[in-house]
Amino acid sequence: MACSFLNDLEAGDLRLPISISSKWNYLDQDEFRSKMVHGESPFGNKIYLLQIEGLTCASCTQLLERLPDIDDRVYSSRLSFINEKMKIEISNQMPLSEVAKLINSLGYKPHFIRKGEEVVDHADLAMTKLVKRIAVAGFCLGNIMLLAIAGYAGIDGNLKTIFSFTQIALFFPILLYSASPFYQGAMVSLKRRSIHLDLVISISLVLSFVLSLFAFFIWNKEMYLDSLSAFTFLILVSRWTVKKFEQKAKKSLSDKLFHSDQPVKTMINGRESILPLAHVKEGDFLIFEKDQILLCDGKLVSNRTALDCSLINGESVPRVYTEGMSLAAGMRPIGGSCTIQVTRKFDQTDLYTSLKSSEDYFLGRSKNLENLDRIGQIILGLALLIALVSFPTFTFALELPVSEAWSRILSLLVITCPCALAFGGPLSYAFALQQARKKSILVSSADAFDRVNTTKNIVFDKTGTLTTGLLKLKRTSPSVLPRWQKELVLALESSSQHPIAFALRDAYKDIQGPLPILNDLTEVVGEKVFGILNGTLYSIKRTPQDESSELKVSLFENDIEKVQFYFEDQLRKESKELLRELKLKYNLSICSGDRIKRVHKLASSLLISKKNAHGELSPTDKLNFIEKNPYSMMLGDGFNDSAALMRAHVGIAVEGPLSQSLKKADICFLKPGLNSLKELLSINHTLQKNLRVNLGFTIAYNFIAINLCLFGRISPLVAAILMPLSSIFVLSQSKRGFS
Amino acid sequence: MSILILMLPIAITLGAGFLLAFLAAFNSGQFEDLETPAHRILNDDKKEGYKS
Numbered sequence: 001m002a003c004s005f006l007n008d009l010e011a012g013d014l015r016l017p018i019s020i021s022s023k024w025n026y027l028d029q030d031e032f033r034s035k036m037v038h039g040e041s042p043f044g045n046k047i048y049l050l051q052i053e054g055l056t057c058a059s060c061t062q063l064l065e066r067l068p069d070i071d072d073r074v075y076s077s078r079l080s081f082i083n084e085k086m087k088i089e090i091s092n093q094m095p096l097s098e099v100a101k102l103i104n105s106l107g108y109k110p111h112f113i114r115k116g117e118e119v120v121d122h123a124d125l126a127m128t129k130l131v132k133r134i135a136v137a138g139f140c141l142g143n144i145m146l147l148a149i150a151g152y153a154g155i156d157g158n159l160k161t162i163f164s165f166t167q168i169a170l171f172f173p174i175l176l177y178s179a180s181p182f183y184q185g186a187m188v189s190l191k192r193r194s195i196h197l198d199l200v201i202s203i204s205l206v207l208s209f210v211l212s213l214f215a216f217f218i219w220n221k222e223m224y225l226d227s228l229s230a231f232t233f234l235i236l237v238s239r240w241t242v243k244k245f246e247q248k249a250k251k252s253l254s255d256k257l258f259h260s261d262q263p264v265k266t267m268i269n270g271r272e273s274i275l276p277l278a279h280v281k282e283g284d285f286l287i288f289e290k291d292q293i294l295l296c297d298g299k300l301v302s303n304r305t306a307l308d309c310s311l312i313n314g315e316s317v318p319r320v321y322t323e324g325m326s327l328a329a330g331m332r333p334i335g336g337s338c339t340i341q342v343t344r345k346f347d348q349t350d351l352y353t354s355l356k357s358s359e360d361y362f363l364g365r366s367k368n369l370e371n372l373d374r375i376g377q378i379i380l381g382l383a384l385l386i387a388l389v390s391f392p393t394f395t396f397a398l399e400l401p402v403s404e405a406w407s408r409i410l411s412l413l414v415i416t417c418p419c420a421l422a423f424g425g426p427l428s429y430a431f432a433l434q435q436a437r438k439k440s441i442l443v444s445s446a447d448a449f450d451r452v453n454t455t456k457n458i459v460f461d462k463t464g465t466l467t468t469g470l471l472k473l474k475r476t477s478p479s480v481l482p483r484w485q486k487e488l489v490l491a492l493e494s495s496s497q498h499p500i501a502f503a504l505r506d507a508y509k510d511i512q513g514p515l516p517i518l519n520d521l522t523e524v525v526g527e528k529v530f531g532i533l534n535g536t537l538y539s540i541k542r543t544p545q546d547e548s549s550e551l552k553v554s555l556f557e558n559d560i561e562k563v564q565f566y567f568e569d570q571l572r573k574e575s576k577e578l579l580r581e582l583k584l585k586y587n588l589s590i591c592s593g594d595r596i597k598r599v600h601k602l603a604s605s606l607l608i609s610k611k612n613a614h615g616e617l618s619p620t621d622k623l624n625f626i627e628k629n630p631y632s633m634m635l636g637d638g639f640n641d642s643a644a645l646m647r648a649h650v651g652i653a654v655e656g657p658l659s660q661s662l663k664k665a666d667i668c669f670l671k672p673g674l675n676s677l678k679e680l681l682s683i684n685h686t687l688q689k690n691l692r693v694n695l696g697f698t699i700a701y702n703f704i705a706i707n708l709c710l711f712g713r714i715s716p717l718v719a720a721i722l723m724p725l726s727s728i729f730v731l732s733q734s735k736r737g738f739s
Numbered sequence: 740m741s742i743l744i745l746m747l748p749i750a751i752t753l754g755a756g757f758l759l760a761f762l763a764a765f766n767s768g769q770f771e772d773l774e775t776p777a778h779r780i781l782n783d784d785k786k787e788g789y790k791s
Contacts, residue, residue, distance in 0.1 A: 058778040
């Protein structure tokens, strides 16, 4: 729409539909208007901030920024496409309702934001500070390096003294400003009495600085502030990168849905108003439009309405709620708008907390990462120990000159870089997680990757995992139906959302034209549909299942069974191929609550032996099965199989309510189908390879480098060049294989 | 070589100037939205922006 308006604007004949809506009138009260002012331009005009809904492409920016061309009372408008916020400067004579109408008539939904109600994002603030620290460190590092190279190249006399003092001066901003997050981390680690990398970094940073000063003032030797600043700078950069990826990965989920700055419609004293989500309190009345996902738990205040609850309970069939019933965040009104009275704020809802906790734990629990950290600390400790021992050895036992001994120790301290492990590990995991999110796979923690790696068995739940969960009409009895019966069946199922209705509509899709109109058409969800045609009661009902491998429903005419329909679940296209590949590496089995006959039929079509195909299992049976088979990866329903998923070595929820799945399972597939499993295994494979290469490289690099330094083969200058090079190698290595 | 003594403060002042320029730009929010300006450049600017 924006594009067509834009064309009209170019041609000079833009005619906007005149809005006579009065819903914006509340904006014109003086009290309201004064609260919305966000600043004043040099010309005395007021500036307002708006949230704009409905932005789609670049043309929207173009159109909204040309508001001054459309209305003379608008002086300027600036849009931030990403934040969906617009700053607008208007004449003091222009009513705010007119602004809203103008923007609305262009096809967008404007929401004025009150002054002081822009929500501050703490994660963003931390990132901003970090960028400033990196900028300062980068500046100091560049200059220190330049000066240090002159020193290594053999400058002496007055110049050397001046250069050295300048280096020390330039190092202070790094030590006192850029590195301060490490000291905070070190304090925390001291309080908790645990060795954290921040503590090691802080100690080595301060100690090395003091040693460097000693070297310069007392022993009259080279300093190594250049490598110290490079060390600080690179660690800061790597932290920023990790955080950035974390943020990006997280943004796609809870923060996107529960973006605390987004406008919600409230009802205050009978008047509609817009608030940012973060300011909604318990007891407030919120209005959610059709298809807008509920963001708070609450009681339904408006009339009865149908809600899609698939995010909550995984059911595709909508449910009807009546006044006074409790609704949960994540439901979606599909009938029309609904009003709720908030009982729990967005950040206390089940959906939010489970989404959040799945994201927070995300790197913390990995044993593998802890081990990598420990190896890093050991390398660092060893290097310090070797340095301490070898200095007297060099001077007293080997009788080397002090300057030579110091030069070797210096190279050793400079070249040792366990940080490759400390940040290479988390980065590798962050990249793997990001890649997984891109493929619609939610991994709850880094730990889950470790466990995927040690999996020996894979257990499939049948429905929806190996099969599509979509039914297909296999046959009918009698096998040929007259046209009127087909039309009747379609009419009965015309408004049903049940899988069987979809299957019937799909089977009889060649029946076009008007369907007979039934009186009192009613659906009892999950049980039956019925209606009256020409005085006869017709119904479609589930009937007792016989021992065949198919699902059966029947058409009844006044309670007499007339036609039987047999349905079958369809095998996913990719299942066969994938299972053949997996069989080479893992023991495969099927655990299903379904009839044994059906499970065996499925197993044989997938070339899984009968003894590994188990049917008619209750959730408890599945749990027992998992307990008997350690190192099992279980793919199943996040709700029904939650106990088994939790106990499994790796629990993967392939369907079911998201909030539940995130709590119980290690991994959730958002896309149906088994391709996600294939993706997950390949991501894990790449991750493990990258981790191995990084570990091998770091150990080999440090071992060789330390030895070369001890034998005096590497000068401090070469060491200072090699250290960041090794870090860069590790950085690029961590990303390998993840596009 | 003594020219270096003059050049050193000049170099550092220059560098610090750029650092301050960056920090000022960063604080003013120039790096917050990197997408919209890319759209904005496609706009015809015959009447765009300020009118007073």
